[in-house]
Amino acid sequence: MTIEVGDRIPEMTMSTMGESGPAPISVAEIFDGKKVVLFSVPGAFTPTCSASHLPSFVDQAEEIFAKGVDTIVCMSVNDVFVMNAWGKSANAESILMLADGNGEFAVALGLELDASAYGMGQRSQRFALIADDGIVTKLFIEEPGEYRVSSAEHVLSEL
Numbered sequence: 194m195t196i197e198v199g200d201r202i203p204e205m206t207m208s209t210m211g212e213s214g215p216a217p218i219s220v221a222e223i224f225d226g227k228k229v230v231l232f233s234v235p236g237a238f239t240p241t242c243s244a245s246h247l248p249s250f251v252d253q254a255e256e257i258f259a260k261g262v263d264t265i266v267c268m269s270v271n272d273v274f275v276m277n278a279w280g281k282s283a284n285a286e287s288i289l290m291l292a293d294g295n296g297e298f299a300v301a302l303g304l305e306l307d308a309s310a311y312g313m314g315q316r317s318q319r320f321a322l323i324a325d326d327g328i329v330t331k332l333f334i335e336e337p338g339e340y341r342v343s344s345a346e347h348v349l350s351e352l
Contacts, residue, residue, distance in 0.1 A: 195303035195334075202327045203301040207268075208292040210277035220298075223289070224327040227263035230352075231291075232321040232343055233299070235306060236313055237271045237279035241340050246319070247283045249345035254287045257345065260352035262323075264289055270296040270316045293317065304334065321348050 196202075202224050206217045223229060232250060234242035250257070250265055257265055266289045269276060273292040280290035299305040299317035306316045321343035323331040331351050333342035341347065 196322075196329060196332065198329050198332055200329050202324055202329065203298075205298055205301060207298055208273040208294060209289060210273055210280075215273040218291070220327070223264060223266060223291075224324055226326055228261055228326075229264045229266060229324045230257060230262050230321065230348055231266040231268055231324065232345075232348070233268045233304065233317045234319055235269070235316045237269050237275050238282075241319075242269070243279070243283070245340055246344065247279070247285060247288075250288055251283055251285050253345035253349055256349055257352065258287075260349065262352065266291050268293055268298065268317065270294070270299055319343050323348065323352065 202220050204220045206219045208215050209218045234246050236242060247267055250267065254265060268291040270293050272294045276290040276292040280288065293299055296305060296315045304318045304320055306318045319335040319340060321333045322329050333347065335343050
């Protein structure tokens with residue numbers, strides 16, 4: 194079942210790159226008591242994700258934070274090393290690069306994607322959400338092959 198507006202983000206632990214290497218981070222650490230924008234991409238270093246999606250949030254980060262957002266999260270079904278390298282290559286210092294290495298978070302949200310036909314296995318759909326204190330207030334799920342409603346520009350217009 195796909196997560197909906199009004200639902201609580203499911204609790205689990207994922208990974209991010211800490212100062213001394215991979216570090217676990219819980220959903221509670223990310224969302225509790227905060228206003229968060231999370232966007233998810235099918236894969237780091239893939240064409241639309243690298244040319245448009247992540248850069249849109251890098252470029253619009255200041256404006257998003259100015260709207261009262263505490264954290265911007267980029268999530269993908271990739272390992273923490275790939276997410277860290279991708280964030281560095283995109284100058285995404287202000288964005289939390291979150292690794293859903295096994296795709297468990299995407300499944301828990303009901304937003305998994307079977308990209309086996311492209312040799313990518315199970316991934317996450319392209320989407321964005323806004324959450325206040327762990328409760329989804331806005332949800333933007335892209336149609337297959339689309340990149341519109343999950344862009345930073347669209348999310349910013351909804352804040």
